[in-house]
Amino acid sequence: MRIGIDAASLVGDKGGVGWHTHHLLKALLALDEKTDYVGYLRPGSLQAGQLSGWPPTSGLRWIETPRWLMSWRARWDRLDLYHGPNFKMHTTGRYGGIVTIHDLWLVRHPEYSRKLLGQAGSSKRAIATANRARKVVTVSEFSAREIESLYGVPRDHVRVIHNGVSEEFTPLCNDQVKAELRTRWSIASAGFILFVGGADPRKNHAGFLKAVAICRSQLGGRAVVLVGDAEHPQGSYAATAQSLGLAQEVRCTGRLDREDLRKLYSCTDLFVFPSLYEGFGMPVLEAMACGAPTITSSTSSLPEVAGDAALLVDPDDVEGLAQAMVNIVSDADLQRNLRQRGYERARLFTWQRAARSTSALYHELCT
Numbered sequence: 091m092r093i094g095i096d097a098a099s100l101v102g103d104k105g106g107v108g109w110h111t112h113h114l115l116k117a118l119l120a121l122d123e124k125t126d127y128v129g130y131l132r133p134g135s136l137q138a139g140q141l142s143g144w145p146p147t148s149g150l151r152w153i154e155t156p157r158w159l160m161s162w163r164a165r166w167d168r169l170d171l172y173h174g175p176n177f178k179m180h181t182t183g184r185y186g187g188i189v190t191i192h193d194l195w196l197v198r199h200p201e202y203s204r205k206l207l208g209q210a211g212s213s214k215r216a217i218a219t220a221n222r223a224r225k226v227v228t229v230s231e232f233s234a235r236e237i238e239s240l241y242g243v244p245r246d247h248v249r250v251i252h253n254g255v256s257e258e259f260t261p262l263c264n265d266q267v268k269a270e271l272r273t274r275w276s277i278a279s280a281g282f283i284l285f286v287g288g289a290d291p292r293k294n295h296a297g298f299l300k301a302v303a304i305c306r307s308q309l310g311g312r313a314v315v316l317v318g319d320a321e322h323p324q325g326s327y328a329a330t331a332q333s334l335g336l337a338q339e340v341r342c343t344g345r346l347d348r349e350d351l352r353k354l355y356s357c358t359d360l361f362v363f364p365s366l367y368e369g370f371g372m373p374v375l376e377a378m379a380c381g382a383p384t385i386t387s388s389t390s391s392l393p394e395v396a397g398d399a400a401l402l403v404d405p406d407d408v409e410g411l412a413q414a415m416v417n418i419v420s421d422a423d424l425q426r427n428l429r430q431r432g433y434e435r436a437r438l439f440t441w442q443r444a445a446r447s448t449s450a451l452y453h454e455l456c457t
Contacts, residue, residue: 125452188224301364
């Protein structure tokens, strides 16, 4: 069996889809089945040197090709099935193709689209792709319901395969790491509260900082560390903090590599992820795997991911979020309980499990 995969997202700024593709493809290769994979890249990608970390294997070939040649290339490479893990399906194999749709945020909220003509054209093309695919894959039951509701795709045409949490995310917190974080980010010995997501309004940094402003006096002098792009056309970490009088408490790190994230997740007193909408919500599992007591939203896919291992709050309820934060930082037993439940919850989501489910789907469609 030969599977073609759109691997373009592996090059450059990976983002959520890029890391999804990275971990899924590595886990598929580790299954050691009699399956050949062809990873399709944009011309010039191999010269960028960003695929050097992939181990040599006879089970994977990288092919550079422009998208307009993909139909011809798929025939030349004798693909059995093509998998587009990034919302699009550029070609098909002998048994057709599948497409992964991670979320429908911009369909629900087209006002946040950066496209000049809005989302109508993109949505029309996405619906056509979903109907053309042999199966649509998505990462949560919530997203499956969204695809059925907003795209009109029958539920039995959609397969849910949850993301995994990378094995990189394990606890790493000792005196040396704590000292490093305090020095690097000017964090006082009182500790810190962590937010990851960027200034994109979907991630709801404004609601989080409003909650901090409400309960600031009850947080024990803890710093507030904001990870991710600090500026967005519709939001700014610094501007929001300044408007709420939190400039002294807030530390904006920008984007960080995974090792730095691991250290922050591991050493934080509290991780807060009050996103307005998520197709999955990887930071929740990453934080839990590192032992961070977690608060997240009671909406979209986040209860499905967090289970009973986090405190769930309405992301629009700023006062409720503030109270949840105070409850955790003031209750050592609750912190320990959430840490333990978080470890256990994160272990349920592995890329090995995702790869087995994906491989089973490939075999199902190619027979």
